[in-house]
Amino acid sequence: MGQTSLAGRVAIVTGGSRGIGLATAHALHQAGAAVMICGRSSEALSNAAGSLAGGAPVAIQRADLSRPDEAEQVVRAALDELGGLDILINNAGVGRFGSLSELSIDDWQETIGTNLSGVFYCCRAAVPIMKERGGGWIINVSSLAGKHPFAGGAAYCASKAGLNAFTESLMQDVRRDGIRVSAVLPGSVNTRFGGHGPDPAADWKLTAEDVATVIVDLLAHEPRSLPSRVELRPSSPPR
Ligand SMILES: NC(=O)c1ccc[n+]([C@@H]2O[C@H](COP(=O)([O-])OP(=O)(O)OC[C@H]3O[C@@H](n4cnc5c(N)ncnc54)[C@H](OP(=O)(O)O)[C@@H]3O)[C@@H](O)[C@H]2O)c1
Numbered sequence: 001m002g003q004t005s006l007a008g009r010v011a012i013v014t015g016g017s018r019g020i021g022l023a024t025a026h027a028l029h030q031a032g033a034a035v036m037i038c039g040r041s042s043e044a045l046s047n048a049a050g051s052l053a054g055g056a057p058v059a060i061q062r063a064d065l066s067r068p069d070e071a072e073q074v075v076r077a078a079l080d081e082l083g084g085l086d087i088l089i090n091n092a093g094v095g096r097f098g099s100l101s102e103l104s105i106d107d108w109q110e111t112i113g114t115n116l117s118g119v120f121y122c123c124r125a126a127v128p129i130m131k132e133r134g135g136g137w138i139i140n141v142s143s144l145a146g147k148h149p150f151a152g153g154a155a156y157c158a159s160k161a162g163l164n165a166f167t168e169s170l171m172q173d174v175r176r177d178g179i180r181v182s183a184v185l186p187g188s189v190n191t192r193f194g195g196h197g198p199d200p201a202a203d204w205k206l207t208a209e210d211v212a213t214v215i216v217d218l219l220a221h222e223p224r225s226l227p228s229r230v231e232l233r234p235s236s237p238p239r
Pocket residue numbers: 014015016017018019020021038039040041044063064065066091092093094114141142143144185186187188189190191192193194195208
């Protein structure tokens with residue numbers, strides 16, 4: 001697939017301060033898009049924005065996306081500071097793992113609140129803007145864990161299974177409005193996700209850049225083409 005030009009486009013990348021989100025923000029910015037990144041840590045956002053210097057505008061917005069008002073503010077800030085919204089990458093996510101007796105109510109609420117409800121809040125704010133502009137792209141970073149539940153993953157797997165269903169419903173709701181909605185389901189990615197890593201010894205894992213490449217490639221599809229779900233696996237995991 002050829003190089004995508006996103007010059008003149010405005011993108012939001014949630015959870016753009018590190019990991020997959022930051023790699024995606026870099027890839028979109030390199031392709032010419034103006035980019036807004038959000039996350040809970042202002043310091044991490046400032047550092048990330050510094051790494052995106054030069055070229056199209058970059059903006060940051062501190063937000064906890066499990067809070068509806070803060071999620072809506074991210075979309076409003078993109079309109080105010082960058083002049084529009086064409087691409088929404090719902091990437092922010094948390095991983096709280098443990099058996100039922102180990103998971104607290106806070107763990108459950110943070111996981112569902114960020115990974116599922118936060119995506120709903122952002123889409124709910126973004127879709128009317130995209131409709132008015134004649135179209136857009138929403139890409140939700142889900143996980144293979146949403147398809148393949150495992151012990152200790154009750155909260156996380158449920159959040160991503162819900163996200164997969166949400167994504168497919170939304171895709172069908174808005175595709176005739178020119179808004180394409182897609183889910184990217186990675187397997188293991190070598191980031192700081194869940195409070196671990198990155199693990200220098202785990203070079204079999206996907207990198208954040210591998211996921212970013214898939215996201216930017218999706219955006220290059222002709223308007224008639226909608227790859228609505230991409231599953232991305234490490235090609236050679238340990239046996
Ligand atoms: N790593 C993997 O193996 C893997 C595999 C499949 C899918 N995924 C998915 O990929 C996405 C990105 O994960 P990653 O590996 O890049 O993890 P990461 O390095 O931990 O990055 C997560 C990002 O989300 C932000 N974030 C977390 N909670 C937030 C909240 N409530 N509001 C706003 N921002 C929030 C974080 O910033 P703050 O902490 O400052 O808020 C950070 O920017 C997640 O949705 C994850 O489920 C990861």
